[in-house]
Amino acid sequence: MKASLFALSASLAVVNATYHWPSPLIDQVEGLLFEGRGEGRPDNDLLDLVGKLAQCQSGTFGESGAAEWIRFAYHDAATHNVDDGTGGLDNSLLLELDRDENVGVGMKHAKADFGHFPNKYLSFSDVTAVGVALASAECEGPIVPIRAGRLDAAVAGPFGVPTPDQTLAEHTESFRLQGFNPEEMIALTACGHSVGGVRSNDFPAMVPGIPGVAADNFILFDTTTALDNTVVREYLDGTTKNPLVVDKNATLISDFRIFSSDGNVTMNKLADPETFDQTCSRLLAQMIDTVPSNVQLTDVINPIPHKVDGVQLSIGANNLLLRASLRFLDRNDNRNVTIHWEDKAGGCASNECSASLINFREVTTTLSARLGLFVTKYDFQVGVNATTSLSKFWFTVDEGDGSASITLDNDGTGYVIEQDTVLYVPNSSTSLTTVVAVRNAVPPMRVFMDIYARGPVLTTTVDFTPATGIASRIGYDFYTFDYTGVDFTFDLHALVDGTTYTEDMRNTYFATNNPDF
Template sequence: MKTALVLAGIAVANAYQWPSPLIDQVEGLLYEGRGEGDPNNSLIDFAGKLAQCQSGSLGESGAAEWIRFAYHDMATHNIEDGTGGLDNSLLLELDRAENVGVGMKHALADLSHFPNKYLSFSDVTAVGVAIASAQCQGPIVPIRAGRRDAIVAGPPGVPEPQQTLAEHTESFRLQGFTPEEMIALTACGHSVGGVRSNDFPAMVPPAPGTTADNFILFDTTTALDNTVVLQYLNSTTKNALVVDKNVTLISDFRIFNSDGNVTMNQLADPETFDQTCSRLFAQMINTVPAGVTLTDVIEPILTKVDGVQLSIGYDTLLLSASLRFLNSSDQRTVKILWNDKAGGCASGSCFNWSQNQRDVTTTLASRLGLSVNKYDFVAPINATTSISKFWFEINENDGSPVTVLDNEGSGYVITQDRVLYVPHSSTATSTVVAVRNDVAPSRVFMDVYTRGRSAIVNQTVDLAPSTDIESRVGYAFYSLTQSFTGVEFTFDLHSIVNGTTYTEDMRDTYFATNSPDF
């Protein structure tokens, strides 16, 4: 049963057991800006994709693009039959007029690096809303996981500016929102971003004296705050959806004014605005098709292991791993220890100290009062005696006892060493693996997961013995030159030996360094 403790006033997941692939990855995106794995490749830096709230040359907002992307994916939900919701069907609906906008392509490009075998595109989109809000000084949005990606397009139905108030009200009702929530969610979503002339030429003219693209912000701040509400109420707004001369297109005005400004006056209070936007953004991203069950809210994990990779060095096996804390310390020392396959330490030396300490704090983590630190390890493992599990000893060097972190008593188990990925000899287009050569495998192959047009797709490919790398430390080498489609891919390695299949689960191409040490 999960318990919690409080760190800097924040609820923290405590009784967490590794590995939990979905939780590991979503939690990593939220509080480290990346999923599990090598931290040194900017392609996987999720938070770095949203470096600032106003990032475009015209004042466009990456945060607004991410939030709009999520809303348009969710907006075709139908509470009456349980269809639609945040399910990634938007990727099959981008050619519809209701989904116009280069911002959709920007958001897709930002988010598409992260889905994989365990992590759906729709979960990534949901995390994007939380990161966007946090980066723009908006409210904290709680995140659940477990969304499933659709493989077919849903029906049309995203609200458009030219529609009537009655049409908007009915659309939001089918999405699961009351008329008051329709007003508030529109204000929350339009607290960042604006309207682009290339997307809505009837509403926003090109830049004065030119045919160049133009952009009009919803309000005068880049923050996700209630300025959009205040400027509407005091009649200073430049929001094109409120003041456009074409009254057919002023959908924000019709929505905001639909209850005589009662809701907008309530949102004029900053605390009410933040609380309301947090609740409605969470409701928006938790609107999923019937039959989809989401996890509990994902809290930050107090101490977390990731980046675990057993591989081949020059004359030993190499165990790479990281241990992450939610609080930094200049005094703390951390040691990794392990057992060999026999359950002891036949070599007489089965421990190593961390190589370095680094900060991986995201804006969201910082907003929660967390200072997220990682300790990295590369430990030489005797190839003959190998390894069965590892654990850590933590010394805060403040007079308190040394603590042991051992995965709730079970240790961090290395399930097999018969087939191993070799990142130091691999690239994004060439995969090298090592296979124990005491018994020849009948087959070495990999299940490859790539992002198709709307979902992760799988294919199986075989690897052949490598002619370029000689056997060493009891291992022979196999390789594959691949040309897979997709932004990035992940893969499972398999080796069949005497009828038994040995598997290394979900390796990532970003482990590959293209810097072989042999």
């Protein structure tokens, strides 16, 4: 194991000591990091993208999607100004892609890859940061610690991303404004250029196209697919084919100017693999943590030992349905997990308020495996009396090894169900129609939802109307809204007798799929 991996694992208990469910931002980022998943959706699998679309160097001409993700993050962060605290990793890059300094189809690829994941709680710039950590892990690079809480900019930032034709003095000043000293400039350039290369369509003067072939030609920075120090060693031993080192046009060999700027002192240090890994872990983290001075990031997000997600209280044929998942960081085929709940009165009127799991599955990712984890989920779907309903749930765990059972109850509070007045009904919904249920004891004054169309920004608020063709049952009336063409998240509200009840951040994907069961 690498030193940076040990450091991350050692801080696990401390970092997670303050975690309490639900913590929407932490839950979102942690899920992407260690399950690769956004909002519990299998098609929203960020690690699947890094594995298929963005594998280290697997394209037809050797292009590297993982390098595209790292380059995208750097170009977003590179307009930071340490003197006045502005700029950094803030998503302003999406408003700057028409600039020559951001040339490249890879930028558009990364934008499209990341665009599936932002939502009400998760900024585009946080997704970009997670992408760097997953790209490094997938390419056998160092573990990059991740914090969350970045805010997306509404306007473009200043020009200032370094370009190959700039002088060493210009590069040094640019990196200084980003918060990196000259030694760090050398090292971060080596880290970033340890994967990927140069496209002919982006830099035709440096990389000629292939005659008769419309697709890009692509020259790699080094001869391995890993995020490792091969780029350093090949530079030092004179075998490099890195076009930014050996191009005949001396104006464009920016890597050579940077690498050699201190007489190769830094590059010789980076020739040691452990030093390279530790340095890249630190500098890539510093790069993605470069944010405007008014942004406060969280502590480092490490794997949550026992994590609840996929919670949905909904309507069955004759009762309420509670769905939930409990995730562990290891696999134990002898483990027995039971879910328990209590009704609104604080007890269990039927004395049957417990159930066993219905499904068990592995969700381990490359990053999780690199940390020595085997991430598994236990899925539950239970019927709950609609009259007595439920107030909270918890779990007991028997490891099957003779040790005492443990109770997982969210630090004594239980996993609380805040309300059952208005509920999303995914089993009755379709990709075109959203169905919700509202308790009919008091007719609601308004049933409505705030829609976030695949992003963190509220796009519209719409009202539901009484459903036709869905009869009332188990004390609930039904309401519908037709919304075509967009997969979206939403907050669901019902105004009843002067009080607004809310179901937070539901997902239309649940309408036609069972991502957790």
